[in-house]
Amino acid sequence: MFRKILIANRGEIALRIIRTCKRLGIKTVAIYSDPDLESKHVTSSDEAYRIGSGPPAESYLNIEKIVRAAKKSRVEAVHPGYGFLAENADFARACEESGFVFIGPSSKVLGNVANKFESKGFAKAAGVPVVxxxxxxxxxxxxxxxxxxxxxxxxxxxxxxxxxxxxxxxxxxxxxxxxxxxxxxxxxxxxxxxxxxxxxxFLQEPRHIEVQILAGPRGRVVHLGERECSLQRRYQKILEETPSPALDTEKRKRLVSLALKLVRATGYQNAGTVEFVMSRDGKFHYLETNKRIQVEHLISEMVTGIDIVEQQLIMASEHRLDLSQNEIRFNGAALNCRINAEDPSRGFIPSPGRVDRFVPPGGPGVRVDSALYNGAFVPEYYDSLVAKVAVQGLDRAEVIGRMKVALTEMIVDGIKTTIPVHQTILEDRKFLQGNYHAQFLDSLLSGWKPHGEIAPDEIAAVFLAIRRKMVTAPTLNLQTTDRRSRWRSILEETKVGKQALYVEGL
CATH class of the missing domain: 3.30.1490.20 (ATP-grasp fold, A domain)
Incomplete structure (x- = not known):
């Protein structure tokens, strides 16, 4: 196993990779842009290196700077996460040529399937239907x-x-x-x-369904089931679930067989996702292969108990995939809500800024992947995703119920988020029936306004009423001794994460 890797990403996915590395005893190196200096992925890593200013072209998309940081920190491998350079064959090649293992497909394989248009050519040749x-x-x-x-x-x-x-x-x-x-x-x-x-x-009202695969050397491939990704706003996924409510046993077998057929035809290795659309008549068409870990990977982990990042590390470092399909068990259902720093009441404009308070939900079957904390800064330069709330349960009905409670518990003060959108989705009759498609959400949100918004004059009225009560209430003769609970004092003194052992520039 690797002893030390660099994570060429930021935020929640970098932190998620760090957590698996800690469990496996692997030291981690973070990279950061200027606005990410206070980010939790920086303070949770063993080392951190500055790679530039805020714009992605000057930082997280700058291959030369990232490779330089990898050399300086003397890592063995680089994990790209998702987005940025995760599917860039030039970046994978630069890592390989500098002596680092790229934790993902090789530059050669990426070159074959990184271009979505060219990957459709491979699909046609393999007999897989395409759009x-x-x-x-x-x-x-x-x-x-x-x-x-x-x-x-x-x-x-x-x-x-x-x-x-x-x-x-x-x-x-x-x-x-x-x-x-x-x-x-x-x-x-x-x-x-x-x-x-x-x-x-452009297909009318298709379902967007993907298959999570793990592909090891010598053609060994397993799948971790499908994920339904049809709830999208302007082609960006917002909510995912597994299993898909649209598939019966026969359709599921057909979908998985097409995904495995394509993976074997392209010689793909490491974790990946094969994406399809299902037309209204139930036919599958290949869309693309995502050659990286997916944002929504956590729900596949929850129903199978398999740590996908761990499997990536094993395949990259030890060139083996120990899992067989017979060993993989699917337990219940799971649902993921992407919480974005956007203002739904103002056309989903980005809402960067300082998070005054962050309270993640809890309870049975609840998982939150996020780099937020009290005082965290959300920069304007990057994707608006700030948290993923996922729940798992015995069946879809239980999962939806747990998610409703989780979203009610979650607090993100200081910025606007898409939590109200998810609450609207979870109350929609068609969603509850599993009867939706890739264009459904745009229609649902047309002219939508958040429920229960309090007008400024209502806030002022409540404030004045409370103030009037406070002024007229009798004053108790309390001693000035600090009577705060010891529990609260401990919590207030606890710092988020730990400072990286070395942060370049500090």
Missing amino acids: PGANSEVQSAEEALTEARKIGFPVLLKAAFGGGGRGMRIARTATELEKGFETARSEANSGFGHPELYVEK
Whole structure:
């Protein structure tokens, strides 16, 4: 097993990787941009190195600076997390050429399937159905328009590299395509360092379902079941669940067999996710292979008991996958809610800033992956995801009930979050029936306003009433001795995490 690795990421995913490394006795090296100096992933690591200012191009997308930090810290391997450079073949190659193990697919495999358009070619060759689309990448709005007319509107503009809904635009007309082309291209470039786009057919009301796989050497592959990812806002996943309420036994077997077929055909290794859309007539179409750990991986871990990060480390360091499919047991159901620092009442605009108070939920079957703490700073430069709340239970009904309680308990003061959106989803009749699709949430949120919002004049009235009571209440003759509970004193004195043994620049 590795003795020391660098985590080329930030926030909750970096912290999640650190936790598994601590359990396995692996020392960790964090990297940070200037606004992330106080981040929990920095203070929880053994060492931390500054890699630049806030913008991703100057920090978390800067291959040269990250490799330099890896050399300086003398690590054996680099874990990319998700997003940023996680699926970048150039980054994997730079790590390999510098003598570091890239914890993920090799640069050669990434080169084959990192480009989503090219990976569809592998899928076709393997006999896996794909969404109809263009036969080449498009370099201009004119080229995109030509391809769109061949395919037929509506179409999707999609980033050839990366994911998470960035660099993606729906175009129902030629005008919409021309308007959205440069925006999609810019998003793809800033998010993944690659501006390339391609065009594919836009499907009406599909389900978005993915299969989590672990692929070891010599063709050994297992799956950890599927995840339903159809609840999306503008192509960005918001809520995921497993198992999918849309699949029966026959469809599930068909989906898994297609995913395994594609993985074996491409020679893929390490953890990955094969994504499909299921059309209204129940047919599966391959979308892409995500060549990294997924944001929503935790619900697969909860129903199987398998630590996916640990398996990544074992496969990368010891070149083996000890799991067999017969050993994997699926227990109950699980649900994940992505909590974003966004203001739903104002069109989901980002809500960066200082978190005054953070209280995570608890209880049976509840897991929270987050780097938040009281006083944490949420920068403006990065993805708005600040926490993942996941619950597991015996069945879907129990899971939904537990999630409702968890979201009620959760407190994030100082910034706006999407917690009210999830509470709305969990009360929706169609969601409770499992009857939803990839375009369902945009329709649900059209014209939506958070329930129970208190107007400023109502807040003022309550404040004045409380103040009036305080003024008129009799004064008790209390001694000035500090009578605070010893428990509270201990909690207030406890610091979040521990300071990294070495933080470059301090």
